[in-house]
Amino acid sequence: MIPAELSGRRIAVVNWRDPWHPAAGGAETYAWEMATRFASAGARVHFVTARAPGQKRAETIDAVRLARMGGTFSVYILVLWWLLRRRGRFDAVLDCQNGIPFFTPWVLPRRTEVFCVVHHVHDRQFAVHLPHWLAVLGCFLEGPVSRWTYRRCASVAVSPSTVLAMRERLGWTGAIHIVPNGVSLATRPREPRSPSPRLVCVGRLVAHKRVDLLLDAVGNLRERWPDLTVDIIGRGPEEERLRARLPEGVTFHGYLQVGDKERLIAAAWLQVNASQGEGWGLCVLEAAALGVPTVAFDVDGLRDAVRHGETGWLLPEGTELAKGIATALDELTETCSDRCREWAAGFDWDHSAERLARLLLGLPVSSGWEDGP
Incomplete structure (x- = not known):
């Protein structure tokens, strides 16, 4: 349970996007789950973010007040200006780093508690998504500039x-x-699995997710399992290119409502995540809660x-x-599905929000997750 002392506290959650942004992902889910639970506990919460068309x-x-402004890059300047005009109004700020943080300590008084929330380190992804000069700048901001800016602040990792x-x-x-992700599906009833081999891939269609590797694998897999199918759920800048090279047996679903997404995941034998690195991989927990194990590379998160x-x-x-x-x-067995559900049941947004x-x-945190070294 969230401590009663949080009631009345003024909190700003600063995140690159909100959950309704077309490019929203797991980081947005995390920030919003924290914000809504803080608001339910009586805190006065602002969610400050970019504004999509x-x-x-x-x-x-x-009960969360959203303030939207700016685009991919301009949001950083506009958010700092927004906070500067309200300097001293907030007791705490969650500065969520999506590659580059908002550097909110630059405009806030020292008495305002700032927590830098980091999902994963982006240095290796900047080169995948950005021109060389911009990737170098990104690494500089994520590394030395962030390290200096938040040197007096506590940080949260997932x-x-x-x-x-x-x-x-x-x-x-x-x-x-460490404040881990939660999952909202752990008590969902079992749904029937597909009678034929079925894979699912859930996530943003961006370069570092490496969906190409899964598409490359389909042909070889269908030689052994001719009726094997693959469902890809998500949207993103890579979608058009990936659709152009779609192998037989693969279906792109784009964005799906939660219920439709859950039914497709629950029907799968395996989830496949070929990403080069994550902060955690919320889709892994969501699939596990539905009894579906994941095949992934041994990478961060x-x-x-x-x-x-x-x-x-x-x-x-x-x-x-x-x-x-x-x-x-x-190697897949029914006991694997049971272990998945047991594992996912240990992660809960309420517990994560209480910890944060x-x-x-400044209160002692509950046991179960050790803080970082």
């Missing part, structure tokens, strides 16, 4: 992998607390979300994905 500049949803990456790749020296040999399979980088999936299909609230208030 067609979105309102301001509205209130679930997984042990993120803590390790912050220490080793960013040189982070301040306190880092995913090695925390998948328990190798129990709730899925972790493949060494460089492994041929088709071989890894084939091994998983051969206690950190904001």
